[in-house]
Amino acid sequence: MKALILLNGEPFAGVMEGADKVYCCDGAYDWAKGRVKIDVNLGDFDSLGYLPDPPPAEIYPTEKDYTDGELALRRALSEGADEIVLYGGGGKREDHFVGNLHLLYAAAKAGAKACMVTNGARIHAVAGELVLRGEKGRTVSVAPFGGGVHIMKSSGFYYPLPETFVYGATRGISNVVTADEAYLCVGEGVALVFVNKEV
Numbered sequence: 001m002k003a004l005i006l007l008n009g010e011p012f013a014g015v016m017e018g019a020d021k022v023y024c025c026d027g028a029y030d031w032a033k034g035r036v037k038i039d040v041n042l043g044d045f046d047s048l049g050y051l052p053d054p055p056p057a058e059i060y061p062t063e064k065d066y067t068d069g070e071l072a073l074r075r076a077l078s079e080g081a082d083e084i085v086l087y088g089g090g091g092k093r094e095d096h097f098v099g100n101l102h103l104l105y106a107a108a109k110a111g112a113k114a115c116m117v118t119n120g121a122r123i124h125a126v127a128g129e130l131v132l133r134g135e136k137g138r139t140v141s142v143a144p145f146g147g148g149v150h151i152m153k154s155s156g157f158y159y160p161l162p163e164t165f166v167y168g169a170t171r172g173i174s175n176v177v178t179a180d181e182a183y184l185c186v187g188e189g190v191a192l193v194f195v196n197k198e199v
Contacts, residue, residue: 010091090118156182
């Protein structure tokens with residue numbers, strides 16, 4: 001099952017991909033309504049200020065342990081999502097952006113294919129294999145997240161990826177995709193792969 005999670009960061013300027021289920025978090029409804037069919041609205045609705053359509057089955061308290069995005073992720077995973085794409089996760093508050101990267105990490109650790117699409121990049125959380133198709137010429141950066149990363153295999157990059165990415169170093173920033181199909185396999189850890197939209 002492929003799930004989209006819409007977040008209340010930057011309004012996404014492009015076309016959102018089709019999915020089996022769309023979860024919309026609180027204020028994301030303002031930018032997403034009419035652009036995609038929303039299956040589930042959820043959150044505390046402190047940002048939106050009114051109730052969306054379809055009306056939420058449950059309204060969460062404002063003072064809670066999880067962000068609306070994490071509530072949506074937990075629900076999507078519990079309902080069988082094995083591919084999750086986040087929209088609206090960049091822009092606005094940097095603390096929320098870092099939190100949204102943690103949602104990608106959590107999705108990847110749960111075994112889901114996880115990606116966040118912003119207006120400037122497509123960010124993949126990789127705990128196994130990733131194939132990049134049609135990205136030749138684009139700048140790509142690989143960064144370990146949550147600890148070191150061991151790369152089992154890779155191909156299609158201008159700078160060969162090292163066997164190990166050390167957490168706290170910047171070695172994987174600003175590489176370039178040189179093939180019609182680039183590939184990497186993470187054997188240990190989680191890597192964030194940023195594919196910039198500018199060529």
